Amino acid sequence: MNQTANIKPQTPLGQAMFVCERPKVEYRGLSLKIVQLATKWGPIGIPLLLRFAWGIFFAALVFVIAFVWVVGRFINPLLPWFVRDVVVVVGLLAFVSIVAIIGIWGERKVSGRIQSRLGPMRTGAWHGWAQSLADGLKFVQKEDLIPQDADKPLFRLAPYVALVPAFCAYLAIPFGVGWVFHDSDVGLLFVLAMLAIEVLGVIMGGWASNSKWSLYGAMREGCQLVSYEIPMGLSLVAAVAWLGSLSLVELGRAQDGGWWSWLLFQNPFLFAAFFTYYIASLASCKRSPFDLPEGESELVAGFHTEYSGFRFVMFFFAEYMGMFAVSAVATVIFLGGWNSPVPGLASPLWFVIKSTFLVWVQMWVRWTLPRIRIDQVMHACVKYLLPFTLLLFVGSSLWQLYDNPDHRLFEGFAAVVRFGLGCLGLLLLGLYFAGAAYGFYHRNQLVGQMVRKHLPGA
């Protein structure tokens, strides 16, 4: 200590001020292997990879398609069931990782576009497409920091608890007829249950970090999720009651034949239910304007403040997988799933395109709307979204009842009931848009009288 104190004044001022002694990071185990490989092959491999990026991309695409076709056509019938399961799970894992990697890159490009920037441009040959891969390499090499006073087992476990259920949700999501790991008759509930467990990991990580920012983030996540699960479930119940099944494959199959047979366009109540589901799903995968659990402006990074390295990446992956999963559920239930807008062109490609569109809208919303306060979040859910969803459910059920051949309740005056319900549905839709317009018009106004007093300029 004395020596350093003596030496310091002798060094030039400019250097001494900014020299920061960094503790030497010791790589062990897998990370050591990766670092060794990266230093050995990186200088040769990465330039080559970038040089032939497009070629590698298309070759991989062709290879994946050919592999899936060959396995499905020739190998799958010969193999025992568990080999098929392993192959499908590995394929799903690859798909989900690609979704997360492209999603993270896409988020940065979309945000750049909306904020008149370029976003990542350098890594990779075209528009920084390899940025996520480079970030992944960086994160893998980083030190795995654990706070000294953290609850260490729970801290280590939390990213897995977030990531694994988010992946398990994909086991029940159908990409097409026959393109599903397990077609269960409770597929929809399974996806919702898995997305509910994911939140537990977030809360676990937030609590175990032993940091006030993380704890605040976790608490916000808990109360936000438990509240928004109800409008989310209720708007799905309206759709499920309309089609009469909980199996996602059945729900998708029932909407075959053109865009007018999609559930979204069946009646005005279901049309509105799609939007309530979408809003609630934004809250449940903590996207803006409901991204309070990781509110960067007030809670450093929220529940993952203390995480670094690969555990941080796992939280990120879980978030993007959750985003795609809720969009996939919305696609299958409201937007016709894998059915094309024109009858007879059903393909898993449609499913991926529609879900990607919904994910893109989530990004668009995130970079357009400001984050709202936690009391506003609860206010919006309990006072507005929940009664509105209940009304939608009742209206949709009544609409279904009037021309059901099993129930002759409204037989005599079906036209009157239909007209009345139509008017009510249109009124609700109008209220929906009027409420949105009202909120937009008063976007600078604070909700509470109490807060307004203390804020300057309000």
Next chain:
Amino acid sequence: MLEAVIFFLLAGLAVAAGVAILLSTSIVRMAYWLITMLIAVGGLYFLLGAYFVGVIQILVYVGGVAVLLVFGVMLTSRQLAPKLRPGRGEVVWLALVGFVLLEALTLSILHTRWQQNAMAPANSVGEIGRSLLGEFLGPFELVSVLLLVAMLGAAYLARPKVPTQGPQHAKGTTVP
């Protein structure tokens, strides 16, 4: 064979988690062991082919109840969290209650005629719904009234304790 292996894995996990709830002193750890046990029991339902019950177990208990439980526990500070050690008088009562419960469970397990039937029909959701609104309509409605009462009670307990400062309220009372 595989079913037996999975069964013993899940059952062992459930029992181990149950024992861990008893042995751990940190209340958050207890909550997470409870969640582990609930998920393991949900896995047992899946193994039995009762997908609907298993999914509802996870959705309601893990997604709803356990999240609220952990949420409530997190509001207590870690330093101030009570070490959960029962007193000497409580031990007697707890032992008595535990013994009665154990006896009841053991007797009911021993006296049940276990039958190994084929799996339930695949469309179990419809069956459950029909029996809830048909055969068991009375108990179902009673349970829903009970839940309503519980909800009203919770709202009553959670109301603001400070009386509102209305003019008619403050008239009769003297301010100390």
